[in-house]
Each structure stands twice: as C-alpha cells, then as structure tokens.
Amino acid sequence: MALELSCTRAEADQKxxxxxxxxxxxxxxAIVEISKVLALAxxxxxxxxxxxxxxxxxxxxxxxxDILEMSVPAISQHIRKMKDVxxxxxxxxxxxxxxSLVQNHNEVLDNVFTKIQKNKKVA
Amino acid sequence: MALELSCTRAEADQKxxxxxxxxxxxxxxAIVEISKVLALAxxxxxxxxxxxxxxxxxxxxxxxxDILEMSVPAISQHIRKMKDVxxxxxxxxxxxxxxSLVQNHNEVLDNVFTKIQKNKKVA
DNA sequence: TAATTATTTAAGCAAATACTTAAATAATAT
DNA sequence: ATATTATTTAAGTATTTGCTTAAATAATTA
Numbered sequence: 001m002a003l004e005l006s007c008t009r010a011e012a013d014q015k016x017x018x019x020x021x022x023x024x025x026x027x028x029x030a031i032v033e034i035s036k037v038l039a040l041a042x043x044x045x046x047x048x049x050x051x052x053x054x055x056x057x058x059x060x061x062x063x064x065x066d067i068l069e070m071s072v073p074a075i076s077q078h079i080r081k082m083k084d085v086x087x088x089x090x091x092x093x094x095x096x097x098x099x100s101l102v103q104n105h106n107e108v109l110d111n112v113f114t115k116i117q118k119n120k121k122v123a
Numbered sequence: 124m125a126l127e128l129s130c131t132r133a134e135a136d137q138k139x140x141x142x143x144x145x146x147x148x149x150x151x152x153a154i155v156e157i158s159k160v161l162a163l164a165x166x167x168x169x170x171x172x173x174x175x176x177x178x179x180x181x182x183x184x185x186x187x188x189d190i191l192e193m194s195v196p197a198i199s200q201h202i203r204k205m206k207d208v209x210x211x212x213x214x215x216x217x218x219x220x221x222x223s224l225v226q227n228h229n230e231v232l233d234n235v236f237t238k239i240q241k242n243k244k245v246a
Numbered sequence: 247t248a249a250t251t252a253t254t255t256a257a258g259c260a261a262a263t264a265c266t267t268a269a270a271t272a273a274t275a276t
Numbered sequence: 277a278t279a280t281t282a283t284t285t286a287a288g289t290a291t292t293t294g295c296t297t298a299a300a301t302a303a304t305t306a
Contacts, residue, residue: 020182020186024190027243030238030241035170038161038165039166042165051146051150060252062251062252063139070295071295071297074294079254092303095303096303107238108231111230117150118153168264183283184283194267195283196265196283197266200264215273217282
C-alpha cells in the first residue's frame with residue numbers, strides 16, 4: 001500500500017526509472033492485450049488446440065476430446081476462453097461446430113507455431 | 124477416466140485424428156517447453172518486467188518495485204520463476220543483483236516485444 | 247413428437263497463483 | 277562487531293484456474 005521508494009542506492013538512475021515508467025505507460029494497452037493471449041497459449045491443452053487448428057484448419061470439440069483424451073466439457077471451456085478473446089471462431093454445420101484460428105491478432109502465435117515445429121523431435 | 128470416443132459423427136475423419144495425435148506426439152516436448160515460457164510471459168507484471176529488460180538491458184529488483192509500484196518480495200518471486208526456467212539471469216555487483224534477459228530461447232519473446240512496440244499508443 | 251447426438255453451461259471442488267507480512271541471507275558501512 | 281541496505285525465502289491467504297458431474301440448448305433423426 002505504502003508508496004515509498006524501496007531502493008535508495010546511489011546508483012539508482014532516476015532518469016532511467018522515469019523512462020521505464022513512461023515506456024510502460026505508452027505500451028500499457030498492448031501489454032495488457034498481449035498478456036491475455038500469452039496466458040491463453042500458456043496452457044498446454046490450449047496450446048495443443050491452437051497448434052492443431054494451425055495445422056488442420058478446423059476441428060470440432062469432440063475431435064479435440066478424442067485427440068487429447070479429455071472430456072468434452074473440459075475442451076469446451078478452454079475453447080470458450082479463446083473465443084472470448086477472439087483467438088478462434090466457429091462455423092456451424094448441422095450439429096457440429098467447427099472451430100478455426102482467427103488470422104487477425106496472431107503474429108505472436110504464428111511465431112509460436114513456427115518455433116514448435118522447429119523444435120520438434122526428429123528421432 | 125473412461126477412454127470412450129466422444130464423437131461418433133459420420134464425418135469424423137479417423138485419418139485426420141490419427142495424424143493429429145501423431146503431430147502432437149512429435150511436437151510434445153516443444154509444446155511443453157514453450158507453454159511454460161508463454162505462461163510466464165502471460166502475466167502482466169512479468170511481461171512488463173521482461174519488456175523492460177529488453178528495453179533497458181538490466182535492472183534490479185528494487186528498480187522494478189519502484190517502477191511497477193509493487194512490493195519487493197512480490198517482484199522477487201516473479202523474478203525467481205523466470206530465472207528457474209532460464210528466461211533471465213543475474214549478475215551481482217555488491218549488494219545489488221542485476222537481472223537481464225537470456226538471449227537463448229527467445230525468438231518467441233523477441234516477437235512479443237516487437238508486437239508490443241508496434242501496437243503502442245502514438246497519441 | 248420423442249429420442250439421439252453435439253455442444254454448452256452451471257455448480258462444485260482441489261490445486262495453482264499472486265499477493266501479503268515476517269523472518270532469513272548477503273554484502274557493505276560504521 | 278553492529279547496523280544498514282538489497283534481496284530472497286517462508287508461511288499464510290484470497291483469488292483464479294482447470295477439471296468434474298449434471299443439467300440445459302441446439303440440431304437431427306426416427
């Protein structure tokens with residue numbers, strides 16, 4: 001709560017600290033938005049879902065349940081979070097909802113996918 | 124627990140499901156590793172710390188406490204998590220520990236920083 | 247219309263997370 | 277040695293997360 005300075009060392013560069021605060025202010029919105037995307041992709045199950053969508057184009061919740069050997073509601077709840085943030089969309093075909101990546105926000109995710117593929121086990 | 128197939132639709136493409144399982148198997152280690160990095164960067168405070176290190180080169184815990192207006196122990200605990208995974212390192216100068224990014228793993232993070240800067244508020 | 251299938255939603259709960267305060271290290275200065 | 281400063285570590289706690297099971301929607305089929 002108290003807003004005291006925690007560090008009183010001589011070397012503390014006040015100009016640097018000010019510059020840092022300003023940098024954070026300028027980039028604040030981007031940081032908030034991108035941290036949301038990273039937090040979503042930072043879950044193994046969701047990263048697998050995103051990676052598969054990148055590979056396959058579109059899949060339905062029950063595909064994921066089969067592939068990942070998880071319950072359908074568990075999958076559905078992960079999907080909802082990603083849809084809420086706009087990472088993925090759906091298209092209905094009868095009873096089936098096909099999900100796919102939204103190509104919009106995703107320079108960051110594209111790079112993640114590339115990195116995953118590059119690090120894949122060749123053995 | 125039960126390992127039944129959740130989806131019995133006619134259109135279910137068994138070859139596709141097998142291919143997906145195989146893809147995940149091949150990329151499993153990369154996915155596990157990268158999801159750890161993303162989970163760390165997916166916290167606003169830690170993303171700010173990483174972003175500042177990228178901008179400034181090195182900073183100490185009390186700098187972060189000042190800049191982010193957070194307690195020193197809170198900062199220290201975030202730092203530890205990132206150090207444990209090898210995202211950052213430290214260099215001691217007297218009582219002060221200077222932290223900096225490990226340039227190793229970080230194609231993903233580099234892209235995140237670029238993306239943040241690109242989306243910064245110009246107003 | 248009723249039964250079936252695909253999916254979502256809701257409620258409940260155990261585990262993980264991010265802070266807090268207090269105590270422990272580590273290095274420096276008196 | 278003692279005190280001060282920078283940092284970490286530990287213990288406690290409220291919140292969030294990721295599942296579970298059960299119930300609710302939505303579309304299809306009999």
